[in-house]
Amino acid sequence: MRAKGHSPTQRTLAALRADGWTAEVVERYNHFSRTRKDFLNGIDIVAIKGEITLGVQCTSGANHAARVAKLKALPEMALWLVSNNRKLQVWSWSKHKVKRGGKQVRWTERIARLVMGADGIISVDPVYKKFVMDLTNGLDHVSFY
Numbered sequence: 001m002r003a004k005g006h007s008p009t010q011r012t013l014a015a016l017r018a019d020g021w022t023a024e025v026v027e028r029y030n031h032f033s034r035t036r037k038d039f040l041n042g043i044d045i046v047a048i049k050g051e052i053t054l055g056v057q058c059t060s061g062a063n064h065a066a067r068v069a070k071l072k073a074l075p076e077m078a079l080w081l082v083s084n085n086r087k088l089q090v091w092s093w094s095k096h097k098v099k100r101g102g103k104q105v106r107w108t109e110r111i112a113r114l115v116m117g118a119d120g121i122i123s124v125d126p127v128y129k130k131f132v133m134d135l136t137n138g139l140d141h142v143s144f145y
Contacts, residue, residue: 008058008093009044011107015091016047021054023047040076043088054087055080061094061110068112072122081116088114088122 006014009025016023026039026046038044043055059067067090071077080086090112098104113125 008060008091011093011109012045012056012058012091015109016045016054016056019049021047021049040074040080042071042074042077043080051085052087053083053085054089056088057090059090059092061092064090064092064110064112067092068114068124071114077114077122078116078120081114081122090114 009027013023013025023045024047025044027044028037029035030037038057039046039055042057044058045054045056047054047056057067057071071088071090077088081088092110093107094110095105096108098106114122115125117123
């Protein structure tokens with residue numbers, strides 16, 4: 001039997017801690033109903049670094065757009081973003097080939113930062129780029145917020 005890999009939540013937690021964040025999983029599993037419950041219905045991980053508090057929704061690469069849409073529709077996320085010191089991001093993980101035509105693959109992350117506009121509507125920050133992390137070679141970027 002083949003060993004299972006790390007979940008998107010585990011990968012995100014490792015990446016945040018490697019970047020110096022104090023992070024903890026706040027998603028809970030209800031054994032009775034066999035369901036998972038996110039903090040404020042949309043946050044899997046809360047991380048703190050300095051004065052910044054970061055809420056992260058973790059998912060697989062295929063579900064990235066659905067999670068962004070989910071967070072944009074939740075009124076709880078508007079309450080989260082009212083504070084200037086709180087940030088909200090969606091991290092999705094997928095495998096990509098290191099070289100075209102090659103066999104070697106690595107997990108890459110896609111990060112979408114959600115921001116509150118002046119009109120009170122949550123949108124994706126268009127300036128925020130896609131970052132790549134190779135778990136074997138370390139971080140390829142400076143910071144996650």
